[in-house]
Amino acid sequence: MDNASLKKRDLAVLWHPCSQMKDYERYPMTPIKRGEGVYLEDFDGNRYIDAVSSWWVNLFGHSNPIIANAMKEQVDKLEHVIFAGFTHEPAIDLAEQLVAMTPEGLDRVFYGENGSSAVEIALKMSLHYWQLAGKPEKTQFIALESGYHGETTGALAVSDLGLYKAPYKPLMFDVMTAPSPDCFYREEGESWHDYSLRQFEKMRELVEREHKKVAAIIVEPLVQCASGMRMYHPVYLSELRKLCDEFDVHLIADEIAVGFGRTGTLFACEQADISPDFMCVSKGLTAGFLPLSAMLTRESIFQAFYDDYEKLTAFLHSHSYTGYATGCAVAKATLDIFQSQPVIENNKVLAQHMAQATAHFADHPNIAEVRQTGMILAAEMVQDKKSRTPYNWKERRGMRVYEHALSQGALLRPLGNIVYFMPPYVITPEEIDKLADIAWQGIQLATKD
Structure with missing residues (x-):
């Protein structure tokens, strides 16, 4: 060959x-x-x-032999099992570890199959939450100019790369777009900090005007990767968290590409000392061995869906490989390396x-x-x-x-x-x-x- x-x-x-x-x-x-x-x-x-x-x-x-061995050991015991009505140790172990490692307040884990599916889960869960919370008018999303969140229809809708998105526009819902804090466009002599703050004011104006119909704002923390590794200062995230709290809007952090040490901290949100309402992780979660994603959210959001069956409040999103046992074992081995080295x-x-x-x-x-x-x-x-x-x-x-x-x-x-x-x-x-x-x-x- x-x-x-x-x-x-x-x-x-x-x-x-x-x-x-x-x-x-x-x-x-x-x-x-x-x-x-x-x-x-x-x-x-x-x-x-x-x-x-x-x-x-x-x-x-x-x-990597540590991760490869974890994968081999798991497939000899259980490769996968339906995750509705069943559970297994790798999924529980990984969820406990993710809750412990991610920013404070992210206490519930919903598994997906890839990064795009994690974004879809966050978007659907935010939208559904506001219906259950008595604010069904909150149906819109705000995304950043030049942002990218995946290739499935919902994830692509909240992205802003025309080359990827334009042919499929008829399939998508409308999204409000705020100017990017991309510091490449700062004035000569202007700091990343000051430019990011200046760009944040445009986001504030948009949220002040539209917040009554906004479910969530979605961002890639610190680095907008697919648009050319566009970077900005953590102060933008700090101010954005305050803004979301002020106007009762969810914050979705897409850490799919930037999580697990890429930006210098375990998660990019740590550099702004914030906790989002939803955090999407994938890519490095399994260190390149298997497709798997996780979406983490707050206990208060989980509780909004928790009720008697007859109330029809369940979150019915699912994937065939939700809670994929082999993927969870591989992800746990990956996260163990962060704790042992x-x-x-x-x-x-x-x-x-x-x-x-x-x-x-x-x-x-x-x-x-x-x-x-x-x-x-x-x-x-x-x-x-x-x-x-x-x-x-x-x-x-x-x-x-x-x-x-x-x-x-x-x-x-x-x-x-x-x-x-x-x-x-x-x-x-x-x-x-x-x-x-x-x-x-x-x-x-x-x-x-």
């Missing part, structure tokens, strides 16, 4: 996600045979540093090294900004640095970096013209240095006219 034969077989039968399939004529796919640590290996023996954690899911390296402390050292290794990127004439929050770092390529004029998107300069990186042994999948690092936490300083060198060379090539 080799790369060429697998590519041919693949293209005959498969349709890949987030892809224009004709692109594979220009940018051939890479068949992967195995993974170990931060490395992926193809069928021709080439190895690649997985700098993007395989779409942000991998925390502790490919084929100094992951967050080690990440701070790695994040600092990442900053040092890429510090010179900021001097490049075609890099408008190098931004970083914890273990997420992004460099934005532009046509003109002073005016921040972007390159024509049709030039696909980010893909030039991607091609170069693959040729040099690294997976650096861009977001448009934004090159970013979001590596597994087992990466070494030496591997970070290698990534930085490869990315720098790729940027040099990509910005050469």
